[in-house]
Amino acid sequence: MESSITQHRDSITPGRPGSGGTASGLELRAAVVDVPGAAPGPGQSAGSEAGTVRVLGPVDLVASEPTVAVIGANGSGKSTLIRLLNGLVLPAAGSVRVHGLDTAAETTAVRARTGFVFTDPLVQLVMPTAGEDIELSLRRTHRHRPERRAAAERLLQDHGLGGLGHRSIYDLSGGQRQRLALASVLATDPVLLVADEPTTLLDLEWTLEVQELLLSLPGSGRCEQVVFTTHDLDFAAQADRCLVIADGHIVHDATGPEAVQWYRTDVLARRGRRGGRDTGTGRNTGTGQL
Numbered sequence: 253m254e255s256s257i258t259q260h261r262d263s264i265t266p267g268r269p270g271s272g273g274t275a276s277g278l279e280l281r282a283a284v285v286d287v288p289g290a291a292p293g294p295g296q297s298a299g300s301e302a303g304t305v306r307v308l309g310p311v312d313l314v315a316s317e318p319t320v321a322v323i324g325a326n327g328s329g330k331s332t333l334i335r336l337l338n339g340l341v342l343p344a345a346g347s348v349r350v351h352g353l354d355t356a357a358e359t360t361a362v363r364a365r366t367g368f369v370f371t372d373p374l375v376q377l378v379m380p381t382a383g384e385d386i387e388l389s390l391r392r393t394h395r396h397r398p399e400r401r402a403a404a405e406r407l408l409q410d411h412g413l414g415g416l417g418h419r420s421i422y423d424l425s426g427g428q429r430q431r432l433a434l435a436s437v438l439a440t441d442p443v444l445l446v447a448d449e450p451t452t453l454l455d456l457e458w459t460l461e462v463q464e465l466l467l468s469l470p471g472s473g474r475c476e477q478v479v480f481t482t483h484d485l486d487f488a489a490q491a492d493r494c495l496v497i498a499d500g501h502i503v504h505d506a507t508g509p510e511a512v513q514w515y516r517t518d519v520l521a522r523r524g525r526r527g528g529r530d531t532g533t534g535r536n537t538g539t540g541q542l
């Protein structure tokens with residue numbers, strides 16, 4: 253019998269299955285997300301049922317690009333949108349299909365193909381030590397323990413965690429934990445990788461390393477598609493496609509460089525209308541986070 257820990261890992265990370273979901277890419281049709289709430293906040297509307305608030309949608313989107321970035325203000329709906337992609341959040345109306353599978357009707361199969369990296373690594377690291385956590389992800393592909401141990405050690409090395417296999421996940425630094433979380437999800441060999449702000453805790457060198465890895469995964473055949481949210485506009489600009497979210501809607505949809513330019517211009521224009529103190533000084537108009 254599988255432990256509850258194993259079941260938890262299965263609910264958020266995949267083992268690549270042999271069947272189902274032949275179509276590629278994402279397909280959202282009039283998808284909306286409603287959450288419990290008495291009164292809509294600024295920019296929100298009432299949900300379809302009494303006592304609910306609409307935090308996303310309707311969203312219509314078909315995306316088969318290898319890398320898709322999602323950007324926008326705090327609370328705009330980025331995490332909610334990507335949580336639709338592995339059935340962590342189900343649409344209150346409309347539909348979400350991931351690589352041919354309906355997230356509501358075929359949730360287990362969707363999760364079996366979709367690796368989800370959370371912003372907070374402790375949400376998904378379920379084993380006591382770094383090595384055990386990776387080994388848990390490898391158990392389907394590496395049946396024998398010695399072989400699984402060796403593969404886990406190689407993965408730890410690849411992610412700059414060599415020699416830390418025996419360390420408690422609570423004794424790792426924030427950045428080390430974030431790298432471990434990504435390594436553990438990649439170890440499950442996902443078809444679709446979804447990452448929610450995957451570099452927020454990383455230093456510059458590891459930020460660049462992880463960004464390069466994520467952007468290159470589809471090209472190297474390690475997964476078919478990578479979808480990520482980020483506040484790092486340099487990162488978003490490198491994606492094949494970039495969605496700008498505001499108040500629960502996709503307000504701009506273009507290539508990475510075009511969408512990032514649009515977003516910068518939009519934010520600066522709104523700050524200008526509000527009399528933002530940096531507008532026009534040349535500060536906060538260039539690269540990086542905004």
Ligand SMILES: Nc1ncnc2c1ncn2[C@@H]1O[C@H](COP(=O)(O)OP(=O)(O)OP(=O)(O)O)[C@@H](O)[C@H]1O
Binds near residue numbers: 288
């Ligand atoms: N389960 C929930 N219950 C109540 N409100 C929710 C729930 N989930 C999301 N929200 C609200 O929906 C809105 C969008 O949240 P979401 O986490 O998607 O934003 P985000 O764009 O990822 O923000 P950030 O950049 O700050 O991470 C927020 O106002 C949030 O408070």
